[in-house]
Amino acid sequence: MTARIPPVLRPEHPLARPLSGLITEFGLEYVGDIDGVEITGVTLRSTEVEPGDLYVGIRGLHSHGAEFATLAAESGAVAMLTDRVGATLGADSGLPIVIVDSPRAALGDVSAWVYRTNEHPPLMLGVTGTNGKTSVSYLVEGILKQLGLVTGLSSTAERHIGDLTVVSRLTTPEASEMHALLARMRESEVRAVVVEVSAQALTSNRVDGLLFDVVAFTNLSHDHLDDYATMEHYFAAKLAFFEPERGKRGVVSLDTPWGQRVVEGSHIPVTTISATPGVVGEWNVEILDEKAAYTEFRLTGPENRSLVTRVPVIGWHMAANAGLAIVMLVEAGFELEAIGQAIRGGIEAYLPGRTELVSGERGPSVYVDFGHSPDAFLNTLAAVRKVTPGKVIMVFGADGDRDATKRHEMGRVASEGSDILVITDHHPRFENPESIRATLVEGANLAEHPAELHVVSPPERAIRFAVSLAEEGDSILWAGPGHQDYRDIRGERTPYSAREQARDALREAGWS
Numbered sequence: 001m002t003a004r005i006p007p008v009l010r011p012e013h014p015l016a017r018p019l020s021g022l023i024t025e026f027g028l029e030y031v032g033d034i035d036g037v038e039i040t041g042v043t044l045r046s047t048e049v050e051p052g053d054l055y056v057g058i059r060g061l062h063s064h065g066a067e068f069a070t071l072a073a074e075s076g077a078v079a080m081l082t083d084r085v086g087a088t089l090g091a092d093s094g095l096p097i098v099i100v101d102s103p104r105a106a107l108g109d110v111s112a113w114v115y116r117t118n119e120h121p122p123l124m125l126g127v128t129g130t131n132g133k134t135s136v137s138y139l140v141e142g143i144l145k146q147l148g149l150v151t152g153l154s155s156t157a158e159r160h161i162g163d164l165t166v167v168s169r170l171t172t173p174e175a176s177e178m179h180a181l182l183a184r185m186r187e188s189e190v191r192a193v194v195v196e197v198s199a200q201a202l203t204s205n206r207v208d209g210l211l212f213d214v215v216a217f218t219n220l221s222h223d224h225l226d227d228y229a230t231m232e233h234y235f236a237a238k239l240a241f242f243e244p245e246r247g248k249r250g251v252v253s254l255d256t257p258w259g260q261r262v263v264e265g266s267h268i269p270v271t272t273i274s275a276t277p278g279v280v281g282e283w284n285v286e287i288l289d290e291k292a293a294y295t296e297f298r299l300t301g302p303e304n305r306s307l308v309t310r311v312p313v314i315g316w317h318m319a320a321n322a323g324l325a326i327v328m329l330v331e332a333g334f335e336l337e338a339i340g341q342a343i344r345g346g347i348e349a350y351l352p353g354r355t356e357l358v359s360g361e362r363g364p365s366v367y368v369d370f371g372h373s374p375d376a377f378l379n380t381l382a383a384v385r386k387v388t389p390g391k392v393i394m395v396f397g398a399d400g401d402r403d404a405t406k407r408h409e410m411g412r413v414a415s416e417g418s419d420i421l422v423i424t425d426h427h428p429r430f431e432n433p434e435s436i437r438a439t440l441v442e443g444a445n446l447a448e449h450p451a452e453l454h455v456v457s458p459p460e461r462a463i464r465f466a467v468s469l470a471e472e473g474d475s476i477l478w479a480g481p482g483h484q485d486y487r488d489i490r491g492e493r494t495p496y497s498a499r500e501q502a503r504d505a506l507r508e509a510g511w512s
């Protein structure tokens, strides 16, 4: 069985706009008959064309979208926007063709025009960084709800429109899908939208046509070096968020040294926040209490204004994320006192698969986490250790066909921070799972104080093995799968839930 590809949310009552208006607005070149052509949507996937769509033919890594122009026309596309090569490729489709130098670069502005998303936009808040984007986004959404607003969210895990939830495909959707989502949010009277913005999104124009009221940077650490040649290139991709055409003001965490580099390179006004002892920001987070059910902290800002609240997840890094979320809202114009009042009993947010406790009251604590970088492991292991009286057991595997250079360090950090380490598989994709495991073992062997090491495959056996070693008072951290509902094995998305596997393993071991 193959897992279903999640749908793209579009407006339910799209308004038609004349193609001639688009051409005049942007001064575009075209061939074919545009008389009377009306557009109601935009897509760059021929398989998802809806009648009335402007089909955008983009040159990709594998194909040129314009090759599918005839297919798009058969599905109801009324015109194509593409480059010169695409115009030749799609000439036989019968569609009028609008020609631009870079369809990807035009996609955001064109989609904003078609969906009218630049007219009276909601409050827009965006988060970038290596780790913590999803967590900060959910926390901002949670606080906004506690302040009484109707909210929208676009994250790696889910897209939310008020109470409507759909599973996400990419972390940040392509620009056409982003603007369609915003148009649908407007129909539901969403007042504030939080968007998780990946480096890839900034590099490939996915947030074009949007102007964020507040943009935020969480941290930067080793990841995605398959997409970016060096950490400097990866950093440059993130820094591009701090430009006046992307955001009005920024909030920067100083918890990694890259934060100071963002402050220095930013072309918009920024404020800073730190949760790291010894590093002082304009805003500072001080941990007051760490329990299995929550982390309590004080946030102090300029003129010693402060608030105390709780975030319902373990770890200093989650308090850092929550502090960042609050400061984003202060920068967006909310009074700190009003926020403090709304969250005085704690921030109400459910973070799917982010150090999520899936065990019950009896037996070992089992956390399922989405961490897949050395820095994420370091922080989650420290958080689990703080609330574990007994042994810390870690289960993890690494992504196939994704940045292989981080695998040794993942193995080393995992072995250093746990008492028992069970190396297993994650998404092998087209790689040999055995050789991924072997690299992780090499990394684990580099630890100065190595954990007891086991290699168990597949992951459903690994979690059962980990549970068999665990007793009351121990914790198991299963890092990698988080909220995901599939495993990618040779390109096939097989339905798979780590959270369910972990619960089943506990039940089978008698820990109901």
Ligand SMILES: CC(=O)N[C@H]1[C@@H](OP(=O)(O)OP(=O)(O)OC[C@H]2O[C@@H](n3ccc(=O)[nH]c3=O)[C@H](O)[C@@H]2O)O[C@H](CO)[C@@H](O)[C@@H]1O[C@H](C)C(=O)N[C@@H](C)C(=O)N[C@H](CCC(=O)O)C(=O)O
Pocket: 044, 045, 046, 047, 058, 059, 060, 061, 062, 063, 064, 065, 066, 068, 169, 170, 171, 172, 173, 174, 198, 199, 200, 201, 204
């Ligand atoms: C490297 C990358 O970003 N690739 C994206 C890119 O794919 P591509 O260049 O290979 O496209 P292609 O297959 O050559 O097709 C070219 C065009 O023809 C279209 N086409 C193609 C075939 C067809 O039958 N019909 C059709 O219309 C495609 O929709 C596309 O518009 O354009 C596709 C269409 O939008 C994206 O789905 C695809 O994202 C892939 C799936 C991906 O994995 N991206 C990752 C790297 C990514 O973006 N990740 C980030 C960060 C995650 C994190 O933080 O961990 C994210 O934001 O998700």
Ligand SMILES: Nc1ncnc2c1ncn2[C@@H]1O[C@H](COP(=O)(O)OP(=O)(O)OP(=O)(O)O)[C@@H](O)[C@H]1O
Pocket: 129, 130, 131, 132, 133, 134, 135, 136, 156, 171, 196, 218, 219, 317, 318, 320, 321, 353, 354, 355, 369, 370, 371, 372, 375, 376, 377, 379, 380
């Ligand atoms: N502020 C932080 N600093 C370091 N690690 C963090 C932080 N926040 C979360 N993490 C770790 O990173 C993992 C991923 O968190 P989250 O999903 O919020 O980040 P993300 O940036 O959205 O990740 P991705 O880019 O993979 O979608 C968490 O499960 C946790 O292990």
